[in-house]
Amino acid sequence: MGQLDGKVAFITGAGRGQGRSHAVRLAEAGADIVAIDLCADIPEVSYPLATAADLAETAALVEKEGRRVLTRQADVRDFHQLRAAAEDAITELGRIDVVVANAGVAGMVMDFEDQDWLGQVWDAVVGVNLSGVWNTVRATAPAMIEAGRGGSIVLISSTAGLKGLGARGQIGNEGYSASKHGVVGLMRTFANSLAEHSIRVNTIHPTGVRTAMIENEAMEQFLAAFPDAVSTLTNLLPVEVLDANDISDTVVFLASDAAKYITGVTLPVDAGFTAK
Numbered sequence: 001m002g003q004l005d006g007k008v009a010f011i012t013g014a015g016r017g018q019g020r021s022h023a024v025r026l027a028e029a030g031a032d033i034v035a036i037d038l039c040a041d042i043p044e045v046s047y048p049l050a051t052a053a054d055l056a057e058t059a060a061l062v063e064k065e066g067r068r069v070l071t072r073q074a075d076v077r078d079f080h081q082l083r084a085a086a087e088d089a090i091t092e093l094g095r096i097d098v099v100v101a102n103a104g105v106a107g108m109v110m111d112f113e114d115q116d117w118l119g120q121v122w123d124a125v126v127g128v129n130l131s132g133v134w135n136t137v138r139a140t141a142p143a144m145i146e147a148g149r150g151g152s153i154v155l156i157s158s159t160a161g162l163k164g165l166g167a168r169g170q171i172g173n174e175g176y177s178a179s180k181h182g183v184v185g186l187m188r189t190f191a192n193s194l195a196e197h198s199i200r201v202n203t204i205h206p207t208g209v210r211t212a213m214i215e216n217e218a219m220e221q222f223l224a225a226f227p228d229a230v231s232t233l234t235n236l237l238p239v240e241v242l243d244a245n246d247i248s249d250t251v252v253f254l255a256s257d258a259a260k261y262i263t264g265v266t267l268p269v270d271a272g273f274t275a276k
Contacts, residue, residue: 002030003256008093010034010086010140012076012132013103015050017211018156020058021244022100022251027065029252031098034089035059036082038103039073044117044124045105047216068093076103076132082139089143096143098255099153101136101183104129106176106213122175129179130186137190141199150198152255153190156247157183157203159273162266165233180205184266191264200263202254207270208233208241236272 009026013019015037023033039052055071062069070092074081089096105128107121133155144151159165161180184203191201208214234240250269253259268274 002028003252003258004098005030007031007097007255008034008089008095009098009100009255010036010089010096010136011100011102012036012074012082012136013050014058014071015039015054016058017050017213018206018209018244018247019100019102020054020061021248022102023058023069024061024065025245025248025252026098026100026255027062027067027069029256030067031255032068032093033062033070034085034093034096035062035069035071036074036076036085036103037071038075042105042124042128044107044121046108047212049105049212076101076135077127079135079139082135086139086143095147095149096140097149097151099136099140099144099151100156100251100255101133101154102156103132103136104156104158104213107173109173125175126179126182129176130182133183133186137186137201141190141194144199145194145197148197151200152259153194153199153201154251154254155183155187155201155203157181157187157205157266159205159207159268159270161203162205162268162274187266188264195263200254200259202259202263202265202267204247204250204254205266205268205270205274206242206247207235207268207273209247210241210243214241234273234276235270236275239271242269242271 009031014035072085158180160177187203
């Protein structure tokens with residue numbers, strides 16, 4: 001018997017990276033999966049995002065674990081698209097027990113003189129990372145409340161949601177850290193408002209994870225241009241970056257009955273990064 005047999009997990013940003021890893025690990029634990037991804041690039045994000053082919057590969061990996069999977073292309077910035085996906089999940093899979101609000105982007109602005117562009121990047125990053133999390137929870141929580149079975153909502157924040165990051169003299173890339181701090185505020189509010197329904201809400205705060213968000217040409221150029229930023233991104237433990245599976249292990253834990261009395265918690269999975 002798996003830890004999550006008979007349950008259904010709704011995951012955003014599931015096309016690749018952490019989202020794919022969460023989907024596969026939750027499937028290994030017995031859950032059926034609703035895999036959501038935009039499957040398109042965002043102009044204000046300087047690296048390529050997941051594609052429809054990536055999302056299909058995630059689905060194939062879930063099916064390989066013997067679990068059912070429902071895929072939907074949806075923009076987390078659009079509540080109506082997410083609500084439609086949640087309604088499809090109830091129709092086709094019968095329930096939602098676990099929500100993983102994982103979709104996230106980084107802006108990495110290089111030109112700080114173009115204030116209009118800075119504003120567009122801010123809107124895109126905050127739109128995905130913060131509004132997208134809010135939309136995800138309010139699109140899925142009503143079905144969980146109505147079912148009366150409780151559940152677990154896991155919001156993927158960042159170490160940037162627990163401490164300030166940034167290079168000296170640099171103004172313009174605040175959107176990522178601000179949005180990830182905002183996710184903590186959402187978590188604490190939802191943890192209170194959903195507790196009476198036995199729905200637990202927590203945040204996970206990874207350090208750098210080996211995904212396309214940090215392993216891309218734009219990030220290499222950014223770090224080369226701002227060497228001060230590099231020195232602020234080291235971990236206490238002797239590991240440069242984590243694997244997505246390292247975060248997924250914690251997602252499975254928080255989704256399971258092993259964490260049945262854990263709610264309202266900011267949980268770093270960061271190799272000691274925030275202890276510095």
